[in-house]
Amino acid sequence: MKTIDINRRKFLNKTGAALVAAAAGSSLALSALQAHADAAAMTQTKQSQAATTPQKALQMLKDGNARFVQGKMLQRDLMQQVKATAAGQFPFAALVSCIDSRASNELIFDQGIGDIFSARIAGNFVNDDIIGSLEFACAAAGAKLIVVLGHTECGAVKGACDDVVLGNLTQTLANIKPAVAAVPGFESNRSSKNAKFVQAVSDTNVALTVKRIRQRSPILHKMAQKDEIGLRGAMYDVHTGKVSFM
Ligand SMILES: [Zn+2]
Numbered sequence: 001m002k003t004i005d006i007n008r009r010k011f012l013n014k015t016g017a018a019l020v021a022a023a024a025g026s027s028l029a030l031s032a033l034q035a036h037a038d039a040a041a042m043t044q045t046k047q048s049q050a051a052t053t054p055q056k057a058l059q060m061l062k063d064g065n066a067r068f069v070q071g072k073m074l075q076r077d078l079m080q081q082v083k084a085t086a087a088g089q090f091p092f093a094a095l096v097s098c099i100d101s102r103a104s105n106e107l108i109f110d111q112g113i114g115d116i117f118s119a120r121i122a123g124n125f126v127n128d129d130i131i132g133s134l135e136f137a138c139a140a141a142g143a144k145l146i147v148v149l150g151h152t153e154c155g156a157v158k159g160a161c162d163d164v165v166l167g168n169l170t171q172t173l174a175n176i177k178p179a180v181a182a183v184p185g186f187e188s189n190r191s192s193k194n195a196k197f198v199q200a201v202s203d204t205n206v207a208l209t210v211k212r213i214r215q216r217s218p219i220l221h222k223m224a225q226k227d228e229i230g231l232r233g234a235m236y237d238v239h240t241g242k243v244s245f246m
Helices: 002-022 027-039 046-050 054-070 078-085 128-140 155-161 169-174 177-182 195-216 218-225
Strands: 093-097 116-120 145-151 230-236 243-245
Touching: 054 093, 054 145, 054 230, 054 243, 093 128, 116 128, 128 145, 128 195, 128 218, 145 195, 155 169, 155 177, 155 195, 177 195, 195 218, 195 230, 218 230
Parallel strands: 093 116, 093 145, 145 230
Antiparallel strands: 230 243
16 A cells, blocks of 8 residues: 555656656646645644644644545655654644544544644543643644544443443543533433434533633633634534534
8 A cells, every 4th residue: 555655656756747847837737736736745834833823724624624535635755744843843733532443633634743733532521631731732832723523423422421330431421421411302312322312412512622621721712812723613424524613
């Protein structure tokens, strides 16, 4: 797979060079060059991070997820990005999301090394340690956007709905219980067997987590008020690969 990718990249490079040589100065060559440049991912730098607004950071994630859904991910030389970021990182966003194996942030947003901070915990809630991590990401390391990302079919949310008791997980799920309690109705079935109820709890859990970040972090709340950072909730659909922003 890796060999194929490398060969494909070499082929594309050669194709681009051949096009330029064959039609030097023509608009065809220019558009071919442009298409090639667009397909390669850039590594975040101090300058690129400083030039990124919260709105632009949000658009970068939206564009990345659109590429993922369409199967048109950017070309990345990850080891080159390792080298380029070794001396410092300048990520444009910080995500709080679930540990779910189907919802890997770098994959579903088509991002590379040094692009995004990821705090992952079952049920994508926040506690003091995760809020501290977000303060590091934004106030110390310059990220412009926080996204709290829930996902459909979340096992942690289902466990909270069903009052699952299992070792340390019991305490973990307790952090999602306020979202369960905050969803009214569904009196006939408030268990994990009711898919609509589970999704309502997942949506509420994201909204409450966003609210909790504002309430518990004066630093991040102030940065958001001054539009130095964005703070958004989102939901990942494990059936389609699509992220919907709230
Ligand atoms: Zn989950």
